[in-house]
Amino acid sequence: MERHFDEELNQLKQKLLKMADWAQEMIGLAVKSLTDRDEKLAKEVLEIEQKVNHIEVEIEEEVLKLLALRQPAARDLRLLTAILKINNDLERVADQACNVAETAMYLLKEPPLKAKVDIPNMARLAQGMIRDSIQSFVHHDPALAHKVCEQDDEVDRINEQIFRVLLTYMMEDPKSITRSVDFILVSRNLERIADHATNICEDVVFIEEGKNIKHHIQGGV
Amino acid sequence: MDTLSAKDLNLYYGNLQALKNVNLRIGEKQITAIIGPSGCGKSTLLKAFNRMTDLVEDVKVTGEVILNGENIYRPQADLLALRKKVGMVFQRPNPFPLSIFENIVFGLKIHGLYSRNEEGLGEIVKKTLESVLLWDDLKDGLWNLATNLSLEQQQKLCIARLLVVKPEVLLMDEPCSALDPMSTARIEELMQELKRRYTIVIVTHNMQQAARVSDETGYMLLGELVEFGKTRDIFTTPKDRRTEDYITGRIG
Numbered sequence: 226m227e228r229h230f231d232e233e234l235n236q237l238k239q240k241l242l243k244m245a246d247w248a249q250e251m252i253g254l255a256v257k258s259l260t261d262r263d264e265k266l267a268k269e270v271l272e273i274e275q276k277v278n279h280i281e282v283e284i285e286e287e288v289l290k291l292l293a294l295r296q297p298a299a300r301d302l303r304l305l306t307a308i309l310k311i312n313n314d315l316e317r318v319a320d321q322a323c324n325v326a327e328t329a330m331y332l333l334k335e336p337p338l339k340a341k342v343d344i345p346n347m348a349r350l351a352q353g354m355i356r357d358s359i360q361s362f363v364h365h366d367p368a369l370a371h372k373v374c375e376q377d378d379e380v381d382r383i384n385e386q387i388f389r390v391l392l393t394y395m396m397e398d399p400k401s402i403t404r405s406v407d408f409i410l411v412s413r414n415l416e417r418i419a420d421h422a423t424n425i426c427e428d429v430v431f432i433e434e435g436k437n438i439k440h441h442i443q444g445g446v
Numbered sequence: 447m448d449t450l451s452a453k454d455l456n457l458y459y460g461n462l463q464a465l466k467n468v469n470l471r472i473g474e475k476q477i478t479a480i481i482g483p484s485g486c487g488k489s490t491l492l493k494a495f496n497r498m499t500d501l502v503e504d505v506k507v508t509g510e511v512i513l514n515g516e517n518i519y520r521p522q523a524d525l526l527a528l529r530k531k532v533g534m535v536f537q538r539p540n541p542f543p544l545s546i547f548e549n550i551v552f553g554l555k556i557h558g559l560y561s562r563n564e565e566g567l568g569e570i571v572k573k574t575l576e577s578v579l580l581w582d583d584l585k586d587g588l589w590n591l592a593t594n595l596s597l598e599q600q601q602k603l604c605i606a607r608l609l610v611v612k613p614e615v616l617l618m619d620e621p622c623s624a625l626d627p628m629s630t631a632r633i634e635e636l637m638q639e640l641k642r643r644y645t646i647v648i649v650t651h652n653m654q655q656a657a658r659v660s661d662e663t664g665y666m667l668l669g670e671l672v673e674f675g676k677t678r679d680i681f682t683t684p685k686d687r688r689t690e691d692y693i694t695g696r697i698g
Contacts, residue, residue, distance in 0.1 A: 226695075226696045226697060228695060228696065296654060297694070298653070298657070298681045298682070298693045298694055299689075299690050299694050300690060301694050302681070303682065303683070435682070435683030
């Protein structure tokens, strides 16, 4: 039986997808503003963030309304509580992208750093993880969600590697310390984005399978 | 230990099979809710627990209902003793058209527990009305007609009428469906009080009520017990698709 409630849930999901699109776009633009040294792109990131903040509040209000009025149970209940958390994760992803954009604007005023760090590759991975986490949510695909969780290790590894490279570089050239620290922070921002993708995937597994896989806790709720 | 359990229980009304191989264990001193769409057999299951189904013509039962280790369907079972141990509360409160006092002592009389000591009887009535949270409201009108009470008070009185003969299990068939939300809330509060001393099985159409009051929930469909488990699991992560569809309002 198709319920009126299903239509309300669908509209809510559409909003979450729009928010996810914006968050992904922000990551891409922020990293490009850093690598291309393009202030315009960084400012665009900050503009999109306004929209993300706005829709975050809308989604939160909508979830509260549905919890109160529909008194959902079982899958509906898991879906709504998960949407509330995914909403929060995406808002934090947008914040991290803003941090990258702001760092990019600062670095524009400084000479380019010569150290070779693989920020673009890391950004691609993190962005892909967000994309796949949302895909697993849309297509009810817990297998994909599990796969995304595994990719988090690769992002952590790159973050660690970037830190080591820049640490060595700073020791050799103290004039580069400020800029190097900024790149370490950008790397940290991207690593956090990947963490949020992992959180989203854990929520997808919870919706689909009713299992809580956070912190490797086995079994049900 | 389980006070009450059903083992391979089948029940037929003529050719219609109303219960299909039901197996479950009702946890002692907790509230068990049975939910399911109309005609699923939940009320039949409840009635089978104290053989109220015997009152229907052409009923056949196979399997066992075990109360304190004994099958209540064994040939030599004492029905009066059974219904004293396993009392039932119905959808519409059904007090006798007698005074409040007489309603309560009625059970004592028919079970031969009546003491001639009037003073002692007064004490029993007081205690019993206290245990269903009615004493303060009714103490000054114990000889008034019970049928003049509010529905909520009548329902509590019907529960009191069971308690006086010291039952072990209380069966409740939609006990709040004739009551307004505030009365419902107070009956639910009373159930929480009562479960300290009694094992309660409630049949309800109201899923939020099952979720609010019960410790364990069973979902029935077409005479079958589809799923049985802790209420928190049934309402958050049911295992059977049919349970899921029912409690999310997709069927039923």
